[in-house]
Amino acid sequence: MPEDDWTSAGWWAAATAWLDAMLATAGLRRCGEVTQPRVRRWGTVLTAPTSGGRVWLKATGPQGRYEPALHAGIAATAPRYVPDVLGLDAERGWLLLRDHAPDLGEPGDLLPTAVLVRYARLQRALGPQADALVAAGVPDMRPAVLPQRFDEAVAAVAGFVERHGRDGDRAVVDAVRVLRPTVVEWSEQLAASPVPASVDHGDLHARNVLVGGGAVRFLDWGDAAVAHPFASLLVPSRVAGAQAPRLLRAYLAAFADLASIDRLTADAGLAIQLARISRVLTWVRAVGVDGADPRFARAPLDALAELSGTTGG
Numbered sequence: 626m627p628e629d630d631w632t633s634a635g636w637w638a639a640a641t642a643w644l645d646a647m648l649a650t651a652g653l654r655r656c657g658e659v660t661q662p663r664v665r666r667w668g669t670v671l672t673a674p675t676s677g678g679r680v681w682l683k684a685t686g687p688q689g690r691y692e693p694a695l696h697a698g699i700a701a702t703a704p705r706y707v708p709d710v711l712g713l714d715a716e717r718g719w720l721l722l723r724d725h726a727p728d729l730g731e732p733g734d735l736l737p738t739a740v741l742v743r744y745a746r747l748q749r750a751l752g753p754q755a756d757a758l759v760a761a762g763v764p765d766m767r768p769a770v771l772p773q774r775f776d777e778a779v780a781a782v783a784g785f786v787e788r789h790g791r792d793g794d795r796a797v798v799d800a801v802r803v804l805r806p807t808v809v810e811w812s813e814q815l816a817a818s819p820v821p822a823s824v825d826h827g828d829l830h831a832r833n834v835l836v837g838g839g840a841v842r843f844l845d846w847g848d849a850a851v852a853h854p855f856a857s858l859l860v861p862s863r864v865a866g867a868q869a870p871r872l873l874r875a876y877l878a879a880f881a882d883l884a885s886i887d888r889l890t891a892d893a894g895l896a897i898q899l900a901r902i903s904r905v906l907t908w909v910r911a912v913g914v915d916g917a918d919p920r921f922a923r924a925p926l927d928a929l930a931e932l933s934g935t936t937g938g
Contacts, residue, residue, distance in 0.1 A: 632669075640671060643721075656676055680711060684718055685718035702750055702754065707843060728835055736829070742876065745877075754824075755823060763849060763850060766851060767851060774906060775808045779802050785916065812899065818884075825903070826857050827907060829861055852903060858896065873893060909925045
């Protein structure tokens with residue numbers, strides 16, 4: 626959905642009416658104006674004060690229509706790990722949530738080890754739902770299909786480069802394309818991991834974590850996929866820098882009943898590398914490859930470049 630639709634009078638009227646109806650069902654009422662703090666090509670967020678505190682309405686585009694159902698599914702399994710759901714419209718991709726507490730900070734802030742441990746426990750709880758979540762439309766990034774996903778990522782970015790690329794961009798794609806045998810090998814190794822697939826948040830950073838009232842809640846599941854759980858370490862380990870080994874040990878301890886720490890550490894290294902494939906396709910779903918949005922048009926290419934450490938022209 627184009628951004629101008631997110632701000633059109635007709636869309637606003639429909640979204641506000643739905644928000645008010647969901648509040649009424651929950652025994653709440655709106656106490657102020659609806660505002661729109663963020664608009665992106667892939668979705669938007671509205672917020673409003675109510676008699677029961679602030680609420681947030683997230684609306685996703687077609688590429689992320691699985692998010693409301695995924696959030697609701699997590700809430701059904703582990704309700705204290707996500708914000709409370711006050712309303713859901715899966716067909717339109719709308720999700721109304723209660724505002725629980727301030728987030729932990731900025732995307733570049735280090736996640737506390739206790740948060741990663743709680744997140745690992747959530748992944749353990751969600752593991753048995755992996756097949757059902759894929760069937761419900763959550764992207765499948767499990768190790769067995771990663772070579773296919775790699776091909777899809779390279780082809781999508783190559784198409785963008787052919788139409789909108791700069792000098793040197795084709796070399797980036799070529800440098801990544803030759804890595805396919807390595808991707809196949811890594812994927813086969815990770816597929817043999819004793820750790821079962823679960824949900825990978827896809828963008829696990831401090832702004833997407835709420836801490837308050839004795840609970841740790843994770844929000845914004847729009848980049849999520851079903852994958853090896855350790856794929857979730859890509860963003861936290863990048864932020865952690867030199868402190869990454871300490872965070873890794875704390876997180877992996879939640880899986881210590883499944884394998885030795887050496888095996889878990891090796892699997893984590895593979896999962897982090899292969900998670901970059903999912904990042905490319907997340908950007909492709911969000912912004913496409915038509916070059917229409919100058920703010921994010923090159924994001925899929927930049928994400929692909931991380932697979933080989935190359936940069937564009």
